[in-house]
Amino acid sequence: MVESDGILPNNTQTHKKIKYLILGCGSIGYNVLEELKEDDENVLVVDVNEKRVEDLRDHRHQAIVGDITDPGLLAKIPEPEVVFILAADKDANLAAVQNIKSAYPQTHVIARAMDLFSADQLVDHGADVVLYPQQVVAKSAVNHMNNLVASRNAQRLFSLLSSWTGTLGIITHKNPDPDAISSAMALAAIASNASGGKLATRILYEGNIGHQENRAFVNLLEIKMERLTPEILGECNYLALVDCVAPGMNNDLPLDTPINIVIDHHSTEGVTRLRKPEFLDSRPNVGATASIMTQYLQELYLPIDKKVATALFYGIRADTKEFQRNLSPQDLHNAAYLLPLSDRSLLEVIMAPSVSQETLDVLGHAIVNREVKHGYLFSNVGYVRNRDAIPQAADMLLNLEGVTTAMVYGITDNSITLSARNKDIRLHVGDVMKEAFSPIPGASAGGHATMAALSIPLNAFSLVKNKDELLNMIIDPVLSNFMKLVGISEAEGDES
Numbered sequence: 001m002v003e004s005d006g007i008l009p010n011n012t013q014t015h016k017k018i019k020y021l022i023l024g025c026g027s028i029g030y031n032v033l034e035e036l037k038e039d040d041e042n043v044l045v046v047d048v049n050e051k052r053v054e055d056l057r058d059h060r061h062q063a064i065v066g067d068i069t070d071p072g073l074l075a076k077i078p079e080p081e082v083v084f085i086l087a088a089d090k091d092a093n094l095a096a097v098q099n100i101k102s103a104y105p106q107t108h109v110i111a112r113a114m115d116l117f118s119a120d121q122l123v124d125h126g127a128d129v130v131l132y133p134q135q136v137v138a139k140s141a142v143n144h145m146n147n148l149v150a151s152r153n154a155q156r157l158f159s160l161l162s163s164w165t166g167t168l169g170i171i172t173h174k175n176p177d178p179d180a181i182s183s184a185m186a187l188a189a190i191a192s193n194a195s196g197g198k199l200a201t202r203i204l205y206e207g208n209i210g211h212q213e214n215r216a217f218v219n220l221l222e223i224k225m226e227r228l229t230p231e232i233l234g235e236c237n238y239l240a241l242v243d244c245v246a247p248g249m250n251n252d253l254p255l256d257t258p259i260n261i262v263i264d265h266h267s268t269e270g271v272t273r274l275r276k277p278e279f280l281d282s283r284p285n286v287g288a289t290a291s292i293m294t295q296y297l298q299e300l301y302l303p304i305d306k307k308v309a310t311a312l313f314y315g316i317r318a319d320t321k322e323f324q325r326n327l328s329p330q331d332l333h334n335a336a337y338l339l340p341l342s343d344r345s346l347l348e349v350i351m352a353p354s355v356s357q358e359t360l361d362v363l364g365h366a367i368v369n370r371e372v373k374h375g376y377l378f379s380n381v382g383y384v385r386n387r388d389a390i391p392q393a394a395d396m397l398l399n400l401e402g403v404t405t406a407m408v409y410g411i412t413d414n415s416i417t418l419s420a421r422n423k424d425i426r427l428h429v430g431d432v433m434k435e436a437f438s439p440i441p442g443a444s445a446g447g448h449a450t451m452a453a454l455s456i457p458l459n460a461f462s463l464v465k466n467k468d469e470l471l472n473m474i475i476d477p478v479l480s481n482f483m484k485l486v487g488i489s490e491a492e493g494d495e496s
Helices: 027-035 037-042 050-058 071-076 090-103 116-124 133-162 178-195 212-220 230-235 289-299 306-319 329-341 344-350 357-368 389-397 429-437 467-486
Strands: 020-023 043-047 063-065 082-085 108-112 129-131 166-171 199-205 238-242 261-264 279-282 370-373 376-383 405-411 415-422 444-447 451-457
Touching: 020 027, 027 037, 027 043, 037 043, 043 050, 050 063, 071 090, 082 090, 090 108, 090 116, 116 129, 133 178, 133 279, 133 289, 166 178, 166 230, 178 199, 178 212, 178 238, 178 261, 178 289, 178 306, 199 230, 212 306, 212 344, 261 289, 289 306, 289 329, 306 329, 306 344, 357 370, 357 376, 357 389, 376 389, 376 467, 389 405, 389 415, 405 467, 415 429, 415 467, 429 444, 429 451, 429 467
Parallel strands: 020 043, 020 082, 043 063, 082 108, 108 129, 166 199, 166 238, 238 261, 261 279, 376 405
Antiparallel strands: 370 376, 405 415, 415 451, 444 451
16 A cells, blocks of 8 residues: 555565665656666655556555655655655755755765756755756767767778778877877777788887887887888878877978878867878877777777787876876776786886986986976976987976976977976966967977977078077077966066
């Protein structure tokens, strides 16, 4: 018999402590009940509609009639671990939250909001989680859309590669890092599977692999890479760019170089192309290109070699600074997928390499030469052979007390290089650098909100012997422009 006055039958009053209490069992409440059906004996439903309660009990659910706004209702109900408050009445839900938190402060409360204002009220009165159905549906729709696009991109890439024969040159960005290198390895693996071995691949790079972890990464994983030359470029029937978005962007390719594939996690905003690639996948909301490549491998159900898995995991880890920077849920999901497939012992060795004397010298110069103005740190490390030491110095100096943005710059035989690191949420350092340095002919600048880079080729100054003077001559005006954009004066004193 259904009790219409909200009082539980005697056998229910003495029931063992229930786990879940659902207050309000309309369409949302019923769907929650269905999700909990494996634990059904520990679920109690309260609803004001007698007919609905009858139907639930006919289907062997524990259900009673009751007014969820009545404080006395809880005296007749065993203390729950979790309460779902899901009525279609925002005032009733708010009253229920207040009653639950008053009677059972330690109980977890998940409440339904009818609008954004009521969502804030529910939180203010103690709801642990607030569900706004329209928002949940919208997020789910976008998530399904992203998954659909990713799946179709993977299939398009596989189909394209399966139609090719000859040689695919996979070009990483200049001075490649683990993200770029591992992405190239994954693309080579996909190409091999797609073409049945009819398409050869060559991983190509310019610049240097100077960072000690990056050298250990390449050596320990026995990654075959070749220096890019005009001769090798001419031997490739197809070209792919990974972790760089276009010719001339963090690479020395001529702007009119025909590129067939571009896969990157940087923005394409402001990129001009003489020819659109056959396949383009650019996702600036993802923390690493290796994450995109991992998703392809999952969508295509391809077996992942242990070395490729190790490389991709480390690529995601390195480009998100140990999962702390520019991180997306997709990065975490992909890293979790890769970790069991990786070689843990190799990862440990890669992450603990020895530091070269030159890297130590550069870090020392960066510390000694630092200048700090209103939280912005600038440091000139002068002439360097290992340009990978510059971003290492920027990472280190960002940890100094009072520093919110660190910019470290130096000069090599071929270019002026600047690395920026930022933890000021008001500043998108990549956008500001792009605006500050874009007037310089040939300069490549930009990046993310928390990290960015600049490279200025020295083609016109290759005969200048005094590198330090050349560095100051070129960098000082553009640093002045940067300071104006962020609102600090060069005349202000050093805070270091």
